[in-house]
Amino acid sequence: MKTVRLIVSLVIIAFSLAACAQTPDPVTLTIDMTEFAFTPNDIEVQVGQEVTLVLVNSGEQDHELMIGRGLHVDGSTPDGYDLDFWHIGGVMPEVSGGGMMLQHEGADHAGSEQPPSDEQGGHDMVPMTSPEEELPLMIYLPAGSDTTTVTFTVTEDMVGNWEMGCFELDGVHYTSGMVGEFTVWP
Numbered sequence: 472m473k474t475v476r477l478i479v480s481l482v483i484i485a486f487s488l489a490a491c492a493q494t495p496d497p498v499t500l501t502i503d504m505t506e507f508a509f510t511p512n513d514i515e516v517q518v519g520q521e522v523t524l525v526l527v528n529s530g531e532q533d534h535e536l537m538i539g540r541g542l543h544v545d546g547s548t549p550d551g552y553d554l555d556f557w558h559i560g561g562v563m564p565e566v567s568g569g570g571m572m573l574q575h576e577g578a579d580h581a582g583s584e585q586p587p588s589d590e591q592g593g594h595d596m597v598p599m600t601s602p603e604e605e606l607p608l609m610i611y612l613p614a615g616s617d618t619t620t621v622t623f624t625v626t627e628d629m630v631g632n633w634e635m636g637c638f639e640l641d642g643v644h645y646t647s648g649m650v651g652e653f654t655v656w657p
């Protein structure tokens with residue numbers, strides 16, 4: 472009986488230590504957006520971590536940040552991802568500053584009636600009014616906009632390899648190198 476109790480105690484201690492170890496410190500990561508790159512272009516975060524992305528558009532053009540998996544190509548134009556990081560993760564990030572959070576109608580809305588708008592880089596986009604709708608999220612930073620912060624806590628569902636991309640100018644930003652890796656460690 473004593474042995475059983477000892478084992479149970481050790482198991483409880485082991486789990487407690489594991490739980491402590493799994494609470495990573497909050498992190499703030501600055502991503503600079505220019506023609507045509509994210510700097511850095513390799514982001515790594517951990518489950519349970521509170522992450523603040525500081526997005527700076529120091530380029531001359533409008534830029535955006537989308538995070539997802541499975542490049543979605545419309546004709547020959549890459550315009551987003553089949554799987555959206557935020558929806559898979561079940562997280563709505565808090566966005567403040569000069570940029571704005573928009574929903575992207577490209578990947579999931581093949582039948583969109585809206586003509587592409589030049590002011591918005593050729594995307595079919597709508598303002599973020601209904602977060603429950605299954606449209607990919609985009610953080611949009613117009614040229615000359617102030618720094619934008621995107622804050623969220625990383626969930627288990629986000630674990631794995633993702634890509635971040637900018638699809639402005641009918642995908643030209645993406646194909647010109649405005650793409651990076653976004654990795655979530657368990």
Ligand SMILES: [Cu+2]
Nearest residue numbers: 534637639644
């Ligand atoms: Cu861009």
